[in-house]
Amino acid sequence: MEIKNKSITSRDVDFAQWYTDVCKKADLMDYYTTKGFIVYRPYGYAIWENIKEYVDKEFKATGHENVYMPLVIPESLFNKEKEHIEGFAPETLIATIGGANELQDRLIIRPTSECVFTEHYSHIINSYRDLPKKYNQWCSVVRWEKTTRPFLRGSEFLWQEGHTMHSSEVEAKEETLKMLEIYDQLGKDILAIPFVKGRKTEKEKFAGALETYTVEALMHDGKALQSGTTHYFGQGFAKAFNVQYLDKDGKIKNPYQTSFGISTRLIGALIMVHGDDNGLVLPPFVAPIQVVIIPIQMAKEGVLKKCREVFELLKNAGIRVKLDDGDKTPGWKFSEYEVKGVPLRIEIGPRDLTNNVATIVKRYDGSKETISLDKMVEEVKRLLVSIHEEMYQKALKNLLANIKEVHSYDELKEVVNKGGYAKMMWCGDEACENKIKEDTNATSRCLPFDQTAFDDTCPVCGKKAKYVIYFAKSY
């Protein structure tokens, strides 16, 4: 961009402060009186609505049904699955008073709803005919976090949680991979974010799950961000909650379970993958405003009229367009929509009217084009597609450049300290994960699906290597 926005800290000076500045200056959120809780302002919430719309459609197309489950989980219910409760107990918010009376069974404000879905499934699954059951809900969850940052880690965040039940292990495991595929596709299609995909280690998997799969994004500062997870539970919850059905063969069986979720964390990913020193840079298909029209010398005859014509034209073509005819200067407006990361800015002034053109500026790289007003709709559509593609390719290039094979422990330390993924051969022993975390603060991100070995030994302990694994520092 032409001029550095001075209200935003430079990324390279202080990345954390830059992040906070962008969250605030782009009007994505506001702080609240209770620490860790935030207000999702219209511009931030609209990004989430676009993500939701994409994912909801994919879920419905693959036979998932939306439901809404109770917000509260009685402690007695939560305690039924031991590993699960142990994972969540330290960070729960607990209600103890209802209608001015002390509650007998204290109520946990849902941190996740495995217990609630499984309890309901125990009422409605009776026959093989009732399977599979594939439910999803859009809601908020509460986790009492000590250190919080907008979108990345909050005491309350918005998410979807899918919970499914299947008649076979194979089908349930397939479900976890299919849902991971939807998350990956979400990245490709609208977030312009490429992910590293794979399975979590025993140490890093979800509380109560047998297997956890993840999509991980790489932020500008070289840290990873877990962006979506899917879990295979086997029959653990089903047995604990007594979910049983009569199979075709006349036998009583327990079904196999999965869950999966993405959250408003993805807004944090969008900020840190694409943003620059002038603020947010949004990929076109997730942007609440795709095009902003700014009149130049608005008082001159015909300018505002032409701006309104172009606005109507684009709006009717299904483009999310805004005309800013407010009383601020064009320069003020340029900066405003730059901070907000609006992909395209159209400037129309008196000289453009004479030539029947408009100037169009891409937020992504600051480049300008002069476009005939007669071809506005096609050109804007073309640009939205090409910007998305360029942003995805740029992010992919950055991701690939920051995955480095390491062959020694020193190399590993160097890579994770500098930022990016260290791709390592691992013995499979949790002790090595723990040592790396202690020494570098990096954690294992996943065992990628491509397990082509490139070394014989684990560089941490020197024992025989079994897995390809990614380590990185993370949010």
Added chain:
Amino acid sequence: MEIKNKSITSRDVDFAQWYTDVCKKADLMDYYTTKGFIVYRPYGYAIWENIKEYVDKEFKATGHENVYMPLVIPESLFNKEKEHIEGFAPETLIATIGGANELQDRLIIRPTSECVFTEHYSHIINSYRDLPKKYNQWCSVVRWEKTTRPFLRGSEFLWQEGHTMHSSEVEAKEETLKMLEIYDQLGKDILAIPFVKGRKTEKEKFAGALETYTVEALMHDGKALQSGTTHYFGQGFAKAFNVQYLDKDGKIKNPYQTSFGISTRLIGALIMVHGDDNGLVLPPFVAPIQVVIIPIQMAKEGVLKKCREVFELLKNAGIRVKLDDGDKTPGWKFSEYEVKGVPLRIEIGPRDLTNNVATIVKRYDGSKETISLDKMVEEVKRLLVSIHEEMYQKALKNLLANIKEVHSYDELKEVVNKGGYAKMMWCGDEACENKIKEDTNATSRCLPFDQTAFDDTCPVCGKKAKYVIYFAKSY
């Protein structure tokens, strides 16, 4: 319908039991371990999604923006508006433990979010340029109720809450009436429910509001159901929360506030306005499944193939259609979709193939038509529109037949005890409202917008009458 569904109590035998039976048998909801909380099952939730889609579009078209606000309200914040807290305090759920520690400032799980929105507005409203602010959120709220019934009164329910700030009293009051108009139109356009509209009395208005407006529906048993409300707050909250802006004239002012909401109660209204002894009867434009196709003698050649063709045809025409090719008998399926209130059932059997026709049955009145397969899409579309219109007219006729002008206290008692609205001239004294409630359990529903007087005195106290008012028993 042909045969009475025996799993559902007759409406005239036990209306309350009939209601519960329909909620359960139509798979709208399930009970939960914590009393008063329910599971919104896919079929029930899909009705809410359709309502939401309609209303959300209307809100956006009138310049409202969606946000998401924190779930918790610190007691210190809630206590800032005295009348408001007094109205809600007895039914709050309060969290006292977070992350295993006792909370200093206890957290109320939101029963409504006036405080939360106003607190946020105090951060973002500074200039006349920032007004109006018209925000809305879709969420759940918690009210610790003693007596609960699915959809009608629950400890947690889904709703939308709009909260707006305006620079003038006139504009704010207009907003409350415009939003009431959207609710009224929702009834006309997709719920097929006519409402009585008007203003609530001082006694019945919302805690902290200066004026409350309401749309009220009439249930089959003659009771009223408050179905949507809009509130004008004046500057009360704005002053308590210190929301101030610099106006064009250089003076510091407080804005004028409104809020408005509808909830999953509307599902209860749909059940009790349209349902019959065989279950739910859904108006077409809110129905999750508008048409169900049931193959007759499914094993016979060509039957299933033709059913699938018709399914694709209707689906591609944008109709919400389901083909039930499951292994149950046609009779079982008829009953299943009757209970669920699916507006149209299409039966296709071997004989129909020969004649290139299908039998189409309307859930609403049980009438049948034979329709050419070539004209299926037009005919289904025509029927959906005409069923909606007939259902609305039937409900309107019932409503009008059950509004009775009363001229004496005995007449009033007779009308409200029998069921329906007693339209009365009222002195305006709360003592008369209280007396009516004590004697009959009926409450004032609203002062209708048409205030054409028809008597000189209030039949309760004999004093000079000032207002036209409706009384009825209600949910």
